[in-house]
Amino acid sequence: MLASGRGSNLQAIIDAIERGELPVTLTCVISDRENAAALGRARHHGIEALALPVSQFPGPTQQEQAIRRHLEDRGVELVALAGYMRILPAWFVALYRWRILNIHPSLLPAFPGLRAPDQAIAYGVKVSGCTVHFVDEGTDTGPIILQRPVPVLPDDTAETLAARILREEHIAYPEALRLLVSGRLRVEGRRVHILPPAPRVEVHT
Ligand code: GRF
8 A cells, every 4th residue: 555644544444454354465555754654553553564755766756666666576466545645657557557546535526636625615515525546647537436425514624524534435445445356346448337246156066
């Protein structure tokens, strides 16, 4: 996983794995910020945590190449972004085509980019929510996997709305990962089809 901040989505994913609800191995958490709380959460659960700040490299490309090397060395198949505050370059996205996921605190395509709950309040929408999507070359533009709506209440501030959206994020992200790793997502152009679960095979002898 790549995370820059508090890591509550990381925590939701770790919890789902530990409850046996998400059959993935969380190999490592990489952050561009040394002091990201996400790194501490990972270490607390015995997950490798690496800080790769851009300032430690000659430039962003070298930092991105270092991330690539770390992922390749560990045989990582899937990259989940949660509050990772840097845009991944096109070559990186192409390398992991439809294998990079992101979560965003709005119902995309409304309010992409920074401070989505602030944007929702300022615009006056009555419903917002969260979106889990594949990452493509744009900012918050990739094919949508799952969305969960959240009503905007009359006295909501950006903070209260963001907090209610976050609760839905913690349900949506593990669910999207579960669908992906169980082979139930098919990308067709912009659309992501969710396939029915494979039938249980019963063998009678
Ligand atoms: C979440 O609101 C997510 O939607 C956005 O960044 C925030 C990350 O929160 N992309 P956390 O670090 O997972 O707590």
